Amino acid sequence: MLKMQNSTNMTEFTDDEYKDFYERSQFICGMILYPVICIPGLIGNALSLIVLSMKNMKTSTNAFLVALAISDSIKLINDLIYFIVLVLQRTNPAAADIAYVNIYPYAHFIFNISTCVSSWLTVSVATERFILVCYPIKAKTVCTRLRAIVISFIIYLVMISISLPCAFRYEKTKEIVDNVTKWDLKLTDLWNNEDFLLYYTWSLNFLRSIIVLIILIILNVCIIFSLRKMRANKKNTQRNRVTLMMIVIIMVFVICILPDAIMSVLRHGYYEGTYLQRGIREFSDTLLTINAAVNFLIYCVFSRTFRQNFAVLLPVCQLKTTGESNQQLYKKVNSKETTVRDAQSV
Structure with a gap:
């Protein structure tokens, strides 16, 4: 997420001893980790969209995962823009200031959308998996692809x-100093209203992270206990493997969002805080970026069907490792379509 760089009229910081910590955190996260995470993550999400959209992969769970890949990609693009602004700040400060005042208000809005969407799509996947594992008979009518899309x-x-209110959080200000126009951002009247700020930010934080965490932890515990009871049933091997993959996705999400949830409780604002808090926020936001980039790897590790479909996209590697033609492998994947649909996932 784009961070506030140079605004001095928003908040007076009194912990100057932590300024170096904040600047180092910003450099490590924004300049080093973000491009390393975001670029491979965007490639992985693009490949996930291609594989999950294949004919034999059109299940209800995969519909949620497609929507999740789109949301995660938006988050990664947003963070990659932050990296570009930091580069400009070190190479062309004037261009960085212009980019900051024009991009940041929208980046803040997009960050909240992508994070909230990813949170509740993960809850949707967990809820569907809970129904599939605990109520398999009802799942045939409840867990449909059309319902997942809706x-x-x-x-x-x-x-x-x-x-939407986040899109109206900041407004541009202009100041002329020595015949040089300087642009900055300040909070709008709406966001200077203490009552609105308190109720809205707390509501958004609960909706985005706290409530989501509680639901996911409860569902994950229920799924794990149900999965342990089903391990002896060989007929459910494919479904159990998929359920294990979903458990890992949920656990990674919980781990990555937990620091953000704690920071949101301690500080309802992102930037109206001390240098120490802003430095810690750099690392908590980086965990959210990791969560947005890691799902492709989880699919590859835990889903044989996903790997087989992905191999269709890599005919050179496929021929070297299996000696099969592209058409033969695709037939092999399609022959398992019924099993995959019964498992309702990748």
């Missing part, structure tokens, strides 16, 4: 609406 669309629509 729910994903509703999540996007609702989260965009809820995050």
